[in-house]
Amino acid sequence: MRTREAARNSEAILAAAREVFLADARAPISAVAERAGVGISALYRRYPGKEDLLRTLCHDGLRRFIAEAEQAAAEPDDWAAFEAFLRGVVEADVHSLTVHLAGTFTPTAEMNTDAVRASELGDALFDRARGRMRAGVVPADVTMLLEMCAAVRVPGDPARTTELRRRYVTFLLDGLRAGGELPGPPPAEAEVNWRWRA
Numbered sequence: 001m002r003t004r005e006a007a008r009n010s011e012a013i014l015a016a017a018r019e020v021f022l023a024d025a026r027a028p029i030s031a032v033a034e035r036a037g038v039g040i041s042a043l044y045r046r047y048p049g050k051e052d053l054l055r056t057l058c059h060d061g062l063r064r065f066i067a068e069a070e071q072a073a074a075e076p077d078d079w080a081a082f083e084a085f086l087r088g089v090v091e092a093d094v095h096s097l098t099v100h101l102a103g104t105f106t107p108t109a110e111m112n113t114d115a116v117r118a119s120e121l122g123d124a125l126f127d128r129a130r131g132r133m134r135a136g137v138v139p140a141d142v143t144m145l146l147e148m149c150a151a152v153r154v155p156g157d158p159a160r161t162t163e164l165r166r167r168y169v170t171f172l173l174d175g176l177r178a179g180g181e182l183p184g185p186p187p188a189e190a191e192v193n194w195r196w197r198a
Helices: 002-023 029-036 040-046 052-075 078-094 094-103 109-132 141-149 157-177 187-197
Strands: none
Touching: 002 029, 002 040, 002 052, 002 078, 002 094, 029 040, 029 052, 052 078, 052 109, 052 141, 052 187, 078 157, 094 141, 094 157, 109 141, 141 157, 141 187
16 A cells, blocks of 8 residues: 555656646746645655756656657658657657756766667667658757757647647658758757756
């Protein structure tokens, strides 16, 4: 009984933290406890500080990204694999956390290792589909486009948010398919990763 309650509390804390910190990355940890309906001591037993909670949230998102990429990689058709990957990542909403929480905590060595793995998997899927893309598209373009999809949010209406994101990931995929030239140079690494630098 106590184990089940602890598991419920952990899930409630992470769900509440996601909501609270997506709304305001600077919110106090007490707002998470209040939203989760648990005492502050229950929260501190699991997460000694706000950074620990933020790390857990972002690492969970990173693991979900990896899982989506690994699942999509099993698809034999190169474009279908890439499309399944992008749709899966948008559905999982991992980029919302990245955009809001990047630079607010110090990543662990394990997170850095997983980030490299995520990048390798995403690049491999991109490379498989590259022959069917517009000239000049680079993996960093995809990162920026996923962040744009994550920015679509209808407050208080998660179903409508999901519906709109599905709409815009379809635009994204259509825009990536082979066609005319793209204006301007692609984003540089520093333009994509600036949030993670202290």
